[in-house]
Amino acid sequence: MSQTAAHLVDHVIPHVPVRQWVLSLPIPLRVLLAAQPELVTPVLQVVQRVVTRHL
Known part of the structure; x- marks a missing residue:
């Protein structure tokens, strides 16, 4: 599991x-x-629309 986390962080x-x-x-x-x-x-979809509009 720590190898997966390291891979995600590094690559x-x-x-x-x-x-x-x-x-x-x-x-x-x-x-x-x-x-x-x-x-x-x-x-x-509604939540995504609202968040996107306010960014």
Whole structure:
């Protein structure tokens, strides 16, 4: 596992700052998405659109 991490750091991830995003949803929405997984893609598309617009 440490070899994989070293490979990623040395050869895959560019030597520039990398920003990590974490999406936290309200519990009722998480339950809905767990019960209806076909809604995950449309919800993530909205999130992506909003984040991209604000960058």
